[in-house]
Amino acid sequence: MAVVFQKPKSLADVPLHYCPGCPHGIIHRLVAEAIDELGIEGKTIGVAPVGCAVMAYDYFTVDMIEAAHGRAPATATGIKRSRPENIVFTYQGDGDLASIGMAETVHAAARNENITIIFVNNAIYGMTGGQMAPTSLPGQVTQTSPYGRDVNHCGWPIKVSEMLATLEGPEYITRVAVNNVKNVLAAKKAIKKAFQNQIEGKGFSLVEVVSACPTNWGMTPQQALKWVETDMLPYYPTGVYKDRTAAKEAQE
Amino acid sequence: MAQKVLMKGNEAIAEAAIRAGCRHYFGYPITPQTEIAAYMAKKMPKIGGVFLQAESEIASINMVYGAAAAGVRVMTSSSSPGISLKSEGLSYIAGSDVPALVVNVQRGGPGLGGIQPSQSDYFQATKGGGHGDYRMIVLAPASVQEMASLTMKGFDLADKYLMTSMILADGTIGQMMEPISFEDAEVNTYEKPWALTGTNCQRKHNVVNSLYLKADELEAKNIERYERYAIVEENEPMWEEYMMEDAEYCVVAYGIASRVAKNAVVAARAEGIKVGLIRPITLWPFPKKALLAAADKVKSFVCVELSMGQMIEDVRLYTECKKPVSLCSRCGGMIPSPEEVLEAIRKAQKGEN
Numbered sequence A: 001m002a003v004v005f006q007k008p009k010s011l012a013d014v015p016l017h018y019c020p021g022c023p024h025g026i027i028h029r030l031v032a033e034a035i036d037e038l039g040i041e042g043k044t045i046g047v048a049p050v051g052c053a054v055m056a057y058d059y060f061t062v063d064m065i066e067a068a069h070g071r072a073p074a075t076a077t078g079i080k081r082s083r084p085e086n087i088v089f090t091y092q093g094d095g096d097l098a099s100i101g102m103a104e105t106v107h108a109a110a111r112n113e114n115i116t117i118i119f120v121n122n123a124i125y126g127m128t129g130g131q132m133a134p135t136s137l138p139g140q141v142t143q144t145s146p147y148g149r150d151v152n153h154c155g156w157p158i159k160v161s162e163m164l165a166t167l168e169g170p171e172y173i174t175r176v177a178v179n180n181v182k183n184v185l186a187a188k189k190a191i192k193k194a195f196q197n198q199i200e201g202k203g204f205s206l207v208e209v210v211s212a213c214p215t216n217w218g219m220t221p222q223q224a225l226k227w228v229e230t231d232m233l234p235y236y237p238t239g240v241y242k243d244r245t246a247a248k249e250a251q252e
Numbered sequence B: 001m002a003q004k005v006l007m008k009g010n011e012a013i014a015e016a017a018i019r020a021g022c023r024h025y026f027g028y029p030i031t032p033q034t035e036i037a038a039y040m041a042k043k044m045p046k047i048g049g050v051f052l053q054a055e056s057e058i059a060s061i062n063m064v065y066g067a068a069a070a071g072v073r074v075m076t077s078s079s080s081p082g083i084s085l086k087s088e089g090l091s092y093i094a095g096s097d098v099p100a101l102v103v104n105v106q107r108g109g110p111g112l113g114g115i116q117p118s119q120s121d122y123f124q125a126t127k128g129g130g131h132g133d134y135r136m137i138v139l140a141p142a143s144v145q146e147m148a149s150l151t152m153k154g155f156d157l158a159d160k161y162l163m164t165s166m167i168l169a170d171g172t173i174g175q176m177m178e179p180i181s182f183e184d185a186e187v188n189t190y191e192k193p194w195a196l197t198g199t200n201c202q203r204k205h206n207v208v209n210s211l212y213l214k215a216d217e218l219e220a221k222n223i224e225r226y227e228r229y230a231i232v233e234e235n236e237p238m239w240e241e242y243m244m245e246d247a248e249y250c251v252v253a254y255g256i257a258s259r260v261a262k263n264a265v266v267a268a269r270a271e272g273i274k275v276g277l278i279r280p281i282t283l284w285p286f287p288k289k290a291l292l293a294a295a296d297k298v299k300s301f302v303c304v305e306l307s308m309g310q311m312i313e314d315v316r317l318y319t320e321c322k323k324p325v326s327l328c329s330r331c332g333g334m335i336p337s338p339e340e341v342l343e344a345i346r347k348a349q350k351g352e353n
């Protein structure tokens, strides 16, 4: 009998601790599938963040390290510069990557550090119970913006992909979503490309995945997916923001 | 015997690190340790190593964390304000039990302080700095020769005990030039089965981590770590005793302060005062036994340091307050003159401390 679906090898056979309906599980699977399909399980080293995905080190079967909050790109840099033959990826939330770790993110991109970053944008701090994130939308109600994010008081959300794409350094910056089957398939393709780029030595590749946090958004998983479509994606449009190789090829 | 070369203290650290097999350096510029980075920037690309200037001390220590976890000999260097920023990473490195070498060429503080030599990071180095229950091996060179030999020793101890070794130097020794020899010290290599190398699909995955959400697991981990620290405390204290055989008074000083103190001891001896010097070389583990033994022999202690009085707390603690301990100190970048130290010794003799 043909197997049509099975758990990727790079994903451990353990129950994930994520809330029901949380897209972290889907994104983990996509990363693991990409690793499996590229045959790099044996040489991949993953960097877990501080955030809901903190225990990703238990979920991926590749060698893993747990970085300090926001420092994953620096930790990944240390690993990659020590073992250039290995494939190094980080998996980070928006508080981790775009707030406390912004400097590490921007400078790893500027250096075109040959690593792969999976950036999960759920517009909130999930793990600490739903505080405002650098990516929370204008007007979004969170624990620390209980009257809605007032941009005159605490500023505007950061569009990470657009911002990083202005840099000369990085190879590949793209934003994808996982709110429907079509988008999941596109996300898978982008994640695989971000690893392939590293294998080919092309450099810094970041995939921003527009995700959801039903629990702290105070929604059912269905409502959350709807909100991704109606509110998140118009503010954070999917698309390729930078692809140096493709741009070069188009020029030739 | 190995040939002597004339070197600056900071450069001696860099050269010794390379000789110890360190091929990875991550740092961020700060005075007065710049020569270390400059040396590495020049040498590393020529010998297949990595020198990378990071965007901050926070980034550089987390690069060190990654490289250490990947199993290579790795170091960073900085000075006081930069070490404050590195403290987060030092805590993670300790909590993950990976080896690293960190150099602090101290300058005056707190805050931006000054750029002149200081010893005011003693508390930070020996009592923590970062959060949590942890220790670092703290080595305090008093000469350019020791900048080199303690760096090599530091890498070895770090690998042996899976800890951070910190070289706690100061701006004077960093800038000083002295002839040194790189003894043909053998470089030990250690198996690192825990390192992140990729599983090669041959073994269960390695995880380098400091998170233990179950209280009993975290407690067990800390206890296990402290058992290792106890071995370090038993086996690794290093100190120098100078004119202590018949001493009635004991000066305690490390690093640059110990050189001034030594001159004062010689001068006091010329006046007939029976005084000696204990110079801790490891500040952690502190040479407790030497201090306690001296406490049974001498009448009092004079602690000389470039701070408002930090090591003096350990001197009191480990002499079990058996004898009076007085402080002779300058700070902010000032260095006590041998005359000031001599005066403090005279006062001790008169029982005025």
Ligand SMILES: Cc1ncc(C[n+]2csc(CCOP(=O)(O)OP(=O)(O)O)c2C)c(N)n1
Binding pocket: A050, A051, A052, A053, A069, A092, A093, A094, A095, A096, A097, A120, A122, A124, A125, A126, A127, A128, A133
């Ligand atoms: C230095 C430090 N500051 C704060 C925290 C507390 N903290 C843990 S997770 C987190 C936010 C994580 O949010 P995000 O990166 O968006 O990931 P998510 O949980 O939403 O997946 C914070 C602030 C910490 N662990 N360390």
Ligand code: SF4
Binding pocket: A017, A018, A019, A021, A022, A023, A024, A052, A122, A126, A127, A212, A213, A214, A215, A216
């Ligand atoms: S808190 Fe939010 S991001 Fe975290 S697991 Fe639950 S739903 Fe997912």
